[in-house]
Amino acid sequence: MIYPLLLCGGAGTRLWPLSRKSYPKQFAKFTGDTSLFQASVLRLSGAGFGAPLIVTGADYRFVVTEQLAAIEKAALTTLIEPEARNTAPAVLAGALALEAQNDGADTLMLVAPSDHVIEDAQRFRDAIAAAVPTAQAGRLVTFGIRPTRPETGYGWLALSQELEADFAPEAQPLEGFVEKPDAATAQTLMEGGKHLWNAGIFLFTTRALITAFEKHAPQMLETTRQAVAQADQDLHFTRLAPDPWATLEDDSIDYAIMEKVDNLSVVPYSGDWSDLGSWEAVWRDGEKDAQGVVTTPGATALECHNTLLRAEDPRQQLVGIGLEDIIAIAMPDAVLVAHRDHTQGVKQAVSMLKAQGMAQADTLPRDYRPWGWFESLVVGNRFQVKRIVVHPGAALSLQSHHHRAEHWIVVEGTAQVTVDDEVKLISENQSVYVPLGAVHRMENPGKMPMVLIEVQTGSYLGEDDIIRYEDVYARGQGAKG
Template sequence: MTERIVPVIMAGGKGTRLWPLSRSGAPKQFIQFIGTRTLFQETLLRVSDPTMYAPPIVLTNSEFRFMAAEQAREIGISLSTVMLEPQARNTGPAVAAAALAARQSFGENAILHVLGSDYEIEADETYFECVRIAKNSALAAHLVTFGIEPSEPATGYGYIEAGEPLATGARKAKRFVEKPALDTAVQMLKSGNFFWNSGMFMFRIKTLVDELQILAPEILVCAQSALDNAEFDMDFLRLHEPSFSESPNISIDYAVMEKTNIAAVVPSPFKWSDLGSWDSVWKTGARDGNGNVAATNTTLIDTSNSLAMTHGIHVAIQGMEGIAVIASEDAVYVGRLDESQSVGSMVKALAELPATRGLTECHPTTYRPWGGYTSVLNGERFQVKRIFVAPGKQLSLQKHHHRSEHWVIVKGTAEVTVGEAVQLLSENQSVYIPAGELHRLANPGKIPLELIEVQTGSYLGEDDIVRLADQYGRPVSKSGEILSN
């Protein structure tokens, strides 16, 4: 029905291997590392050519939905839909649901390109040549995966053994190998027929659905039911939880790719990394003459082969070699690069203590349907936040029992309601909202609104909110009860 490819972007995964920048509530696909864009945004840009791709389908979960929508808006990418997985059931059910949704919009002959959103990829001519080969192979009724040309005998990746060549330029996928031992990986690289399993796929919808019907019919039934009973939540399509939860918890690799006899692999020599550790971030980054990868706001003296990143404070390193220093807004990690695979043990130790558990779960920046806020400073009976509101958006009409708020406009124009009064405030102007007073904040302008909010009071939790009116479908109070934000 369409010659354009329909991208399906998987963006629901959680992970803390790149702590402290990555948290369970703000995983690596939504975090800026060395560049100015997140991995999710870079993925969107790779499929942004309208002559080649249709608007993408994004799969994520309810917790990340506002991050995904806001980051797409920031770079001007329109989405076909954002599908919300009610629970994690691996990639098999997710890909099946996306394929069925795409079939409704684009027809059964459309080509899907399934991509993870947490890879570092150099989208050069080699990359797009591989995409072209994959598309032609999918049109020839193959289920296609991209096999990355390995640069080392890595034991953290799965492998694909390539078989005989196909007319399209791909090769038959002979077998899939789970993460091997080092000696096995060395032998596989020597053979020249093994490739890293990238987790990226391309297939015609009808071909995939037919194979699911044969090899994993229970996944297809549950995905169809989850889609048939899905509900729209603002701009998001929320899959039916009871139906989706009945699906087997299985990857598309196990469910289909390893069983089908029509699998093909495209040998892919383009630059690719799953950024699974700080060591891999250092390896893929642009190193200076001393072998350092350093973000802005850092100073390195007599230091070599190291990684320095910061999302706030200035980082200064002297006389070190082979280390990672990573500073977020609220935590700093220091460790050896060659031991960075063990960050998970540090995260586990932090998560076990109530005093530090939040550092593994929550990022200082929280997204809402209207924009979001960043926690700047917390103290006894006060906290400071940076609030950002997208153009044309507004917060709910609300009040707080235990805190007062002071707003200072930093950028843009704010429409502020306090009690019965409505006023427009511009840069450097401020307003005070007493505890218990009904208020609302809106951005009537064409540019993002930013302000500094200073909260004071006996209790400053986010659950101290009585919401009286809301345009985003969130619960509103009918009798003055407190509601979560």
């Protein structure tokens, strides 16, 4: 049995404005009906795979739960990092948690980012199966992608011999790592036939990995053990202890372990793969017309070539005329227009927006909560209008506000509303008024999503103006929603 460990704590700023800190790219839908995270879970499910372990941040824990439920999957455990510490502590914490879950038994664990695109799931599972005997023998196995271009944005893996044109996935010793090369070096590596892209995907037993940490990073092992041993259960989440976690070094699994061990093997993989590291990559992997144009519903191209036009709001119409090698992404609150050769500069642009105090740098207009989501429709002086969607059976916390009153109008479904001592059902086209300071709660008792329009009025409309009395999601005072 192989247990996947999916890493999904990254911010994905290179795909701004669709991917932002509040809702990064692994949870977004780039193609089809599933997010990158959901596709990763499905790809590593079925015969031979156990339930996945998830490592993520506190802000994404309910997004993870909701997206797993949407594809009818459940995690073995979801580890909550107090703060990001790169992949080495995250992978080690997963191995220690899995070992404890299996009563100390040595177990196969597959580590994978949750934001990669691998179209041929069965072909990838075949590559994993080819790596199992080597991993069971105590070696650490990584997976390398056969290069299709002289890519400078990835690290590379060096093989001992040149690959055949139609090679089968088979484990072999890894000669070494190559840092992200310049263009000329990348061209030489690709033409030589003895190098692969480093995908950051690994298979090993928990004992083999822990032994590697004992030898090469003993302090990180000891501190991570403390963070796991002192972890708190929060609903179905495992919160790693913040005090020892805060002292951990920020380090990748490559630097901390993989580049130091002498028992590392690689399985070459020749199928389609992408880490969607930029909008240029999204264009490259997209479904193009005869002119090389990729569009989404709501986007229209006229006399364009090698261009990506993406409109994310059904109310929008994005039209490109006479464009060549252009990326244009339209969101309700932000628009990105870039040449395909300059999409790596998006991360720098996000940093500039942050420095200017622009909320669009980190936050989407739609704010996701464990009970559903809301978005601001209009914001004015002393008032705000929101659309709120509450999942079936979900409930907001019992709460009150110091600085605002609220008017709720149900437009779809039925709401059960508590205002002080009164509890009543509000149907479509009905409304209720929540005075300033009133203790109130909104619930969806139905089987379908409930939608309402909320009008807030008052001197301060921030999400932190909240006194929480009861909450089924165990959030503390001042937490949003």
